[in-house]
Amino acid sequence: MVITRVRMPHRHLTPPAKSGPPRDAPRPPGNQRPTPGGRQWWIVPLLWLAFLVVIMLVRAPSGTPPAHLTYSDFTAKVGAGQVRTVDINDKGAVSGSLKNGTKFTTQLPTALGTGSLQQQLQAKHVQITASQSKSGGNPFLSFFVTFLPLLLLVGAFWWFGRRAARSVTGGLSAIGRSRAKIIEAERPTTRFDDVAGYDGVKQEISEVVDFLRNPMRYAAAGAKGPRGVIMVGPPGTGKTLFARAVAGEADVPFLSVTGSAFVEMFVGVGASRVRDLFDEARKRAPSIIFIDELDAVGARRSGSGHIGGNDEREQTLNQLLAEMDGFDQSTGIVVLAATNRPEALDPALLRPGRFDRQVTVPLPNQAERAAILTVHARGKILSSDVDLGTVARATPGFSGADLANLVNEAAINAVRADRVLIEAHDLDAARDRVLLGRREASNALLPEERHSVAVHESGHALVAALCEHADPVAKVTVLPSGMTLGVTEQLPEAERHLYSEAYLTDLLAVRLGGRSAELVVFGEGSSGAANDLAGATQIATRMVRDFGLSSALGPVGYAAAGPHYLGETPEDSIRQPYSEQTQRIIDQEAARLLREAEERATGLLREHRRALDRLAGLLVSRETIDGSAVLDVLRQEGEQRRESDGNLPERAVEDLRAATPPVRVPGEVPGQEDQGGATETGATETGAATGTGTGAGS
Numbered sequence: 001m002v003i004t005r006v007r008m009p010h011r012h013l014t015p016p017a018k019s020g021p022p023r024d025a026p027r028p029p030g031n032q033r034p035t036p037g038g039r040q041w042w043i044v045p046l047l048w049l050a051f052l053v054v055i056m057l058v059r060a061p062s063g064t065p066p067a068h069l070t071y072s073d074f075t076a077k078v079g080a081g082q083v084r085t086v087d088i089n090d091k092g093a094v095s096g097s098l099k100n101g102t103k104f105t106t107q108l109p110t111a112l113g114t115g116s117l118q119q120q121l122q123a124k125h126v127q128i129t130a131s132q133s134k135s136g137g138n139p140f141l142s143f144f145v146t147f148l149p150l151l152l153l154v155g156a157f158w159w160f161g162r163r164a165a166r167s168v169t170g171g172l173s174a175i176g177r178s179r180a181k182i183i184e185a186e187r188p189t190t191r192f193d194d195v196a197g198y199d200g201v202k203q204e205i206s207e208v209v210d211f212l213r214n215p216m217r218y219a220a221a222g223a224k225g226p227r228g229v230i231m232v233g234p235p236g237t238g239k240t241l242f243a244r245a246v247a248g249e250a251d252v253p254f255l256s257v258t259g260s261a262f263v264e265m266f267v268g269v270g271a272s273r274v275r276d277l278f279d280e281a282r283k284r285a286p287s288i289i290f291i292d293e294l295d296a297v298g299a300r301r302s303g304s305g306h307i308g309g310n311d312e313r314e315q316t317l318n319q320l321l322a323e324m325d326g327f328d329q330s331t332g333i334v335v336l337a338a339t340n341r342p343e344a345l346d347p348a349l350l351r352p353g354r355f356d357r358q359v360t361v362p363l364p365n366q367a368e369r370a371a372i373l374t375v376h377a378r379g380k381i382l383s384s385d386v387d388l389g390t391v392a393r394a395t396p397g398f399s400g401a402d403l404a405n406l407v408n409e410a411a412i413n414a415v416r417a418d419r420v421l422i423e424a425h426d427l428d429a430a431r432d433r434v435l436l437g438r439r440e441a442s443n444a445l446l447p448e449e450r451h452s453v454a455v456h457e458s459g460h461a462l463v464a465a466l467c468e469h470a471d472p473v474a475k476v477t478v479l480p481s482g483m484t485l486g487v488t489e490q491l492p493e494a495e496r497h498l499y500s501e502a503y504l505t506d507l508l509a510v511r512l513g514g515r516s517a518e519l520v521v522f523g524e525g526s527s528g529a530a531n532d533l534a535g536a537t538q539i540a541t542r543m544v545r546d547f548g549l550s551s552a553l554g555p556v557g558y559a560a561a562g563p564h565y566l567g568e569t570p571e572d573s574i575r576q577p578y579s580e581q582t583q584r585i586i587d588q589e590a591a592r593l594l595r596e597a598e599e600r601a602t603g604l605l606r607e608h609r610r611a612l613d614r615l616a617g618l619l620v621s622r623e624t625i626d627g628s629a630v631l632d633v634l635r636q637e638g639e640q641r642r643e644s645d646g647n648l649p650e651r652a653v654e655d656l657r658a659a660t661p662p663v664r665v666p667g668e669v670p671g672q673e674d675q676g677g678a679t680e681t682g683a684t685e686t687g688a689a690t691g692t693g694t695g696a697g698s
C-alpha cells in the first residue's frame, strides 16, 4: 500500500515520542537553547523535606541512650520488681525497660548460666523476648546503613544542582535569590552565518540588528525602531536560532523565556515575572527579549470577566501588553517572539507598537536544506561519495532541526562501524531512521507476507515507471521500517510547486498500482492497501472539489484559503460550504477518477505481467532495489517479447528511454518532495499495512 509521505510529526509543546532520537540532543554547542528549569521548582522544597525527615529518623533512636547496668544491678532491679521487659539475644546481650520507662542494657555472664535468672524473671512477670544478635558487630556496615540515605540525598542534591546550573533559570541556586534573577541574560556567539539559507528572513530581521547596534541614531532621527517581531513557522525551523543570531550579531544581551514557563512556573506570579523580565532587559539595554511559544501566554483572551477561566494567563498577557507599550523607544529593547500558531494570538498583541512585524520562517526548500546540511557537516569528515545535494533532494519536509538530527545520526552510524569518515549509506540510514523510526528486524514478515508486499510494491514501481508524468522511481524496498512494510520512493527531478492534471492522474494510478498488482497476481486485494486508498481518495477528491478538474462539477473550487503548512488537512477547515447535491457529485466524480485510475494501473500491469513477477521475485531476494533495476526488468521483458513475437511495439521501453532518470547514485536515499499545501498527497513512499502484522497484505 502507499502511505502518504511520512510527515514529520508536528511538535507542539510536547514532541511525540515516535519522532526518533531526541532532536535536542545533536544541537551543536553555541546553538544550545536555554531550557527553562522552572518546571522542576517543586523538587527543591521536596528534597529539603525528605532530608529533614531522614535526619529525624536517623537520630530518633539515639535520643536517650539506654543506661548500661552491671549484672548485679540488673538482678537487683529484677528482684525489686522494677523491670518490665527484657530482650535477650543469643550472645547474652540484654536490653530492656524499667517500669518507670527508663531503658537499659546489660550483659549476662554466660559462664554462670541463666537458669535461675529465668525463674526469677518469670516470677516477677517480666516480659521476655529473645532475639538474634545483630550484625551490628561490623562497624563499617552499620555506618553505611546509617548514612546511606544521607549519601543518596547528597548525591541527588549534587545532580539537581548540576542540572540547574546548566539551565538559565537557575533551579536550586536560584532559590535563595530574588525572583528577578530567575531570568538570566547571556551573550550568544551565534551569527547569521550559523543560520543556513533564509536570506529573506535575514534581510528582514537585520533591521533589528541595526537598531540594537545604535538605538540613539534612530531616536535622533525621530524614527521608530522595531519593537516586537514575531517569527512564525513550523517547529524546528530555526526561530530560536535566528533570535540568538540577532543578539550575537548586535552583540547585546539575550534574555530568553518560554511562554509556557510564565504560566506554569509559579501560579499567580506570571504577571510579576513579566515585569521582572522587562526590568532586567531595561537594566541591560540595549538587549533582546526572546519569548518562545508566545501562544502559550498570548492566546486570544476570552473577553468577558468569566469565572474559572485562565485568569492567570490573561493577567500575564495584560502585563506583557503594558510592558510593551511602556518602554521607551530609545532604550533599545526589542522583543522577538516565536510561534507556530499565529492565528491563535490575541489581536491586541499585533497592534502597532507591539508585535507589529511578522517574519515567516517556513520549512527549508531544497537549496536551503543543502545549505543547512553543509552547516551541520562542518567539522565532520565526509567520504567522497557523499553528495549533500542529493541528501537535500531526498529530505523534503525536513526542518532544520531534523536535518541537524540527520547529520548527527549519520555520524553516530559511522562511529558504530568504527569509522570517522561518514559515508553515503550512513546518511541514507540516518534519513530512514529520522523519517521512519528505527529500522526493525526484517524478519518481521512471514515469507508469504513478504511475497505479497513485494508484489504490491512492484505494482507501485512498475506503474510509476510506465506512466509518463509520474516521478521516476528511486528506490523500492520490502524492508519493514517503522510503520510500513514496504516503500516505493519516487524522486522528482525538481521541486514541484504546481501539479498538472496529467501528473495528478498518473499519481492516482501509481497510488493504486499496489492494489492493482495484488488483484492481477492474487485475484483479490488486501488490507495492506488502506493507506494507498485513503491517499488516492484524498487526491481525487481535491482534484474534483478544489482544482476544478472534473467536468461534471465544472470550474468550481472549495479549497479553504490560508496557509496549511501546519498540516491541518484542508478537510479540517472546510465546513461544507456546498449543498448535499454538490457533495454527491464530488463523491461520484472522485470515485470515477479512482476507478479509471485503477483500470489503467491494472491494464498496465496485465500487459507487463512478466515484469511484475520478475520484479517481485527480485524484491523478495534483494529486499531493496533502486530505480534502475526497475527499468532493467522492463527492458528485459521488452527484449524477450521482441524475441518471441518480433513486431510488438515496445511502448514501455520507448517511454523508458525518454524518461530514464538522471544520475542515480547507488545507495543514495531518495524521496519525493512533499507537496505541502497544494496536494496533501506527497505520494511517494509506499508502505504496507499498519504495523498490526496481519495487515501485511500489500
Ligand SMILES: Nc1ncnc2c1ncn2[C@@H]1O[C@H](COP(=O)(O)OP(=O)(O)OP(=O)(O)O)[C@@H](O)[C@H]1O
Binding pocket: 027, 028, 031, 032, 033, 194, 195, 196, 197, 198, 234, 235, 236, 237, 238, 239, 240, 241, 242, 292, 293, 338, 340, 372, 375, 399, 400, 401, 402, 404
Ligand atoms: N537554518 C538553519 N541553519 C542551521 N541550523 C538550523 C537551521 N534551522 C534549524 N537548525 C537546527 O535546528 C535546531 C533547532 O532549531 P530551533 O530550536 O531554532 O528551531 P525553532 O524554530 O526555534 O523550533 P521551535 O518551534 O521548537 O522553537 C537548531 O539548533 C539548529 O541546530
Ligand SMILES: [Zn+2]
Binding pocket: 001, 002, 003, 456, 460, 514, 515, 528, 529, 532, 686, 687, 688, 698
Ligand atoms: Zn502501497
